[in-house]
Amino acid sequence: MRRRRRTANVLYACAGVVVALVILFPFLFVLSASLQTESELIRRPPPIVAPQPTIDNYRYIFTGRVPAAYASKELLRGTVTKDVRQIPTGLRNSFIVAIGTVLVNLVLATLGAYTFARERFRGRQAAFYFILGSRLLPSVAVAVPIYIGLRSLGLLDSKLGLVLIYSAFTLPFSIWVLTLYFRSLPVELEEAARVDGCTRLETLRHVVLPLAAPGLAAIAAFSFLFSYSEFLFALFTTETSHAKTIPVIIASVSVNPDASYTLIAVGIVLSMIAPIVFALVFRRYITSGLVASLTRT
Amino acid sequence: MATGDAVVGGRVHARGVRLGRRGYSWVTLAPVLTLVALFTLFPVAYAAWTSVHRHVLVLQGRPFVGLRNYQNAIEDPLFADSIKSSLIFVAVSVPVVTLAGLLVALLLNQRVRGFGILLVLVLLPWSIPTVSAGITWRLLLHGDFGAIDGFLYRIGAIDSYIQWLSDPTLAMASVIGVHAWREFPLPAILFLAGLQTIPPELSEAARLDRASAWERFRYVTLPLLKGPLLIVLVYETIVALSVFDLVYVLTGGGPGSATTLFSWFTYTATFKYLNFGQGAALSFIMATVLVVFIAVYMRVVRLREEPS
Numbered sequence: 001m002r003r004r005r006r007t008a009n010v011l012y013a014c015a016g017v018v019v020a021l022v023i024l025f026p027f028l029f030v031l032s033a034s035l036q037t038e039s040e041l042i043r044r045p046p047p048i049v050a051p052q053p054t055i056d057n058y059r060y061i062f063t064g065r066v067p068a069a070y071a072s073k074e075l076l077r078g079t080v081t082k083d084v085r086q087i088p089t090g091l092r093n094s095f096i097v098a099i100g101t102v103l104v105n106l107v108l109a110t111l112g113a114y115t116f117a118r119e120r121f122r123g124r125q126a127a128f129y130f131i132l133g134s135r136l137l138p139s140v141a142v143a144v145p146i147y148i149g150l151r152s153l154g155l156l157d158s159k160l161g162l163v164l165i166y167s168a169f170t171l172p173f174s175i176w177v178l179t180l181y182f183r184s185l186p187v188e189l190e191e192a193a194r195v196d197g198c199t200r201l202e203t204l205r206h207v208v209l210p211l212a213a214p215g216l217a218a219i220a221a222f223s224f225l226f227s228y229s230e231f232l233f234a235l236f237t238t239e240t241s242h243a244k245t246i247p248v249i250i251a252s253v254s255v256n257p258d259a260s261y262t263l264i265a266v267g268i269v270l271s272m273i274a275p276i277v278f279a280l281v282f283r284r285y286i287t288s289g290l291v292a293s294l295t296r297t
Numbered sequence: 298m299a300t301g302d303a304v305v306g307g308r309v310h311a312r313g314v315r316l317g318r319r320g321y322s323w324v325t326l327a328p329v330l331t332l333v334a335l336f337t338l339f340p341v342a343y344a345a346w347t348s349v350h351r352h353v354l355v356l357q358g359r360p361f362v363g364l365r366n367y368q369n370a371i372e373d374p375l376f377a378d379s380i381k382s383s384l385i386f387v388a389v390s391v392p393v394v395t396l397a398g399l400l401v402a403l404l405l406n407q408r409v410r411g412f413g414i415l416l417v418l419v420l421l422p423w424s425i426p427t428v429s430a431g432i433t434w435r436l437l438l439h440g441d442f443g444a445i446d447g448f449l450y451r452i453g454a455i456d457s458y459i460q461w462l463s464d465p466t467l468a469m470a471s472v473i474g475v476h477a478w479r480e481f482p483l484p485a486i487l488f489l490a491g492l493q494t495i496p497p498e499l500s501e502a503a504r505l506d507r508a509s510a511w512e513r514f515r516y517v518t519l520p521l522l523k524g525p526l527l528i529v530l531v532y533e534t535i536v537a538l539s540v541f542d543l544v545y546v547l548t549g550g551g552p553g554s555a556t557t558l559f560s561w562f563t564y565t566a567t568f569k570y571l572n573f574g575q576g577a578a579l580s581f582i583m584a585t586v587l588v589v590f591i592a593v594y595m596r597v598v599r600l601r602e603e604p605s
Contacts, residue, residue, distance in 0.1 A: 008407075009407075009409055012404060012407045012409045013409055013411070015404050016404060016409065016411065016412060016415050019401055019404065019415060019418075019419075020414075020415055020418055022478070023418050023419065023421055023422060023478075024418065024421075026430070026433045026434060026437060026478075027421065027433075029433070029436070029437060029444055030433045030436070033436065108328050108329050108332075109329070111325040111326075111328075111329075112325055112326050112328075112329040114325070115321070115322050115325045115326055116326075119318065119321070119322045121318065121319050121322045121323075122319075124322070127326060127330060129595065130330075130333070131329065131330070131333055132595065133588075133591050133592070133595060134333050134336075134337040134338075136535050136587065136590075136591045136594065137337055137341075137584060137587060137588075137591070138535075138538065138539030138541075138560060138583065138584075138587055139539070139541065140539070140541055140560040140563050140564055140580065140583065141340075141341075141344070141563070141580045141581075141583040141584040141587065142336065142337060142340035142341065142344070142580065142584070143564070143567070143580070144340075144343075144344065144347070144567055144573050144576050144577055144580060145339060145340035145341075145343035145344055145347070145577075145580075146336060146340055148343070148573075149335070149339065149340075149343075164332070164336075165336060167332055168332045168333055168335065168336035168337070169336065171329050171332060171333060172333060175329065200321055225424060228426070229425070229426030229427065229428070229429075231426070231427065231428050231541075231542040231545070232541055232542065232564075235545075236568060246426070247426045247427075247428040247429070247542075250428060250429065250432060251428050251432070251545065251546050254432040254435070254546060255545075255546065255549070261436060264432060264436070265436070268429045268432055268433055271425075271426055271428075271429045272425045272426070272429050275424045275425050275426065276421065276424060276425065278424070279420050279421070279423075279424030280417065280420075283417060283420060286420065287420075287486055287490075290483065290486055290487070291486060291487060291490040294483075294487060294528060294532060294598075295487065295490075295524070295525060295528055295598065296598065
């Protein structure tokens with residue numbers, strides 16, 4: 001019996017290694033590709049580990065210094081050069097838009113969710129299901145009207161416009177997660193605070209919020225990941241480096257047939273750093289938030 | 298007289314309190330409701346209105362055209378193609394994603410040393426931008442110097458490089474595969490949470506009854522996972538119907554129209570030809586279909602809630 005258990009564990013461990021490899025392989029490949037020169041990468045088959053790793057590609061994107069390996073052979077074509085140089089701006093725009101959306105979520109979702117969790121009023125159920133249902137409407141189906149609406153507000157090609165769209169798309173999820181979280185807190189503390197003369201907002205601020213930190217962390221992580229990575233709206237509402245976010249920039253570089261693969265790889269690596277850090281730091285809250293929000297109302 | 302006043306006063310007072318409470322509720326919800334309505338109700342209503350008018354960016358005037366936009370959209374040969382592609386995509390990717398998630402969850406549920414790391418890794422494909430994942434896989438699947446071909450060639454599985462993204466069937470399979478790679482973490486996490494609520498005694502009892510591993514899964518575990526399973530199936534259908542980013546960076550709908558999913562068709566009809574009327578007609582069709590699925594989803598989630 002014990003022997004069988006041991007064989008089983010070995011099998012599980014092997015399966016675990018396979019799963020880990022399937023997950024990690026693309027990440028390792030793109031990291032390795034970003035550290036090579038183009039001529040190495042297009043060998044058949046491509047080297048799995050960069051034979052002579054170089055950070056020239058990264059330096060080019062941040063400083064504009066053309067890597068020696070390219071300058072000599074003129075592999076780096078003009079259009080691409082300009083495109084990839086937008087990557088740092090795109091990272092900054094994505095970051096600003098994501099943080100803006102997180103702040104909107106923290107304020108508005110907290111207010112709304114606390115009401116849903118504790119107040120009884122007519123229309124509550126309807127309002128709640130309206131908000132929840134709207135979360136799943138696909139972007140493509142609402143894209144045109146939103147484009148036209150933003151245009152008439154003069155918010156095309158602006159970070160503010162993106163923050164508005166992303167807030168509308170993330171708030172339903174945040175409200176759902178936070179409402180569930182607030183409901184799980186003991187109501188007695190709040191009742192005591194109200195008896196002591198606190199208003200609802202004071203109770204929310206001084207009693208509920210300190211207890212709700214994990215819920216707040218979860219919605220911050222979700223809204224950050226969503227708005228940092230969103231593609232469709234960013235694609236057709238932005239035009240210049242003023243508001244273009246990182247997914248738009250790396251997508252436009254990558255569909256350019258002249259693009260250098262190593263520089264594309266650098267863009268991908270840079271685009272993944274912030275989301276991965278966020279996902280790892282907030283992992284626990286993301287997991288519990290996801291499970292609660294998808295399986296409960 | 299005096300008593301009457303008191304009653305009236307009491308009533309006013311009581312109503313004042315109630316109003317205050319209702320007022321607070323709606324004031325705190327107003328910003329959210331407004332934003333969400335502006336970005337969902339308004340667009341859907343606007344799409345419905347636009348879809349019965351001519352609305353082409355390069356043409357002047359917006360005359361009422363009845364259902365002609367719908368007719369034109371449906372008569373476009375790409376319409377039927379895109380519906381077929383979307384159905385294939387949903388029919389294959391939803392079971393693949395669900396099964397992959399279930400298998401990974403069953404694996405992670407085993408107490409093996411080192412699986413803590415695996416639990417962290419599982420979140421990675423889901424956390425990065427879809428665009429980044431798609432481009433990475435496009436490089437990996439490249440028909441001339443892709444690492445996938447390189448690997449298969451090196452181990453002798455293939456004699457010549459496969460053109461993954463230039464062959465209609467393989468391109469569809471590739472989009473599904475990449476979608477599954479990115480999407481499986483969600484069901485895996487949900488199933489794992491479900492598995493962890495199953496008391497180990499149940500499985501233990503079945504083991505003592507000499508049930509095989511398969512029987513224990515089939516008759517003990519699976520029935521208890523029914524709730525999460527239904528939710529995952531409906532949710533992943535909604536996700537699969539909405540896929541857009543991946544098609545954009547992986548195949549651009551091609552080769553030909555092999556990976557022109559319905560959402561991609563809607564996008565190109567609108568933004569490539571700037572025919573907002575026709576685009577709106579397609580958007581409205583898509584919104585209607587999705588609203589049905591969303592209603593089913595909410596129902597499934599609620600049904601699961603009620604017994605507990």
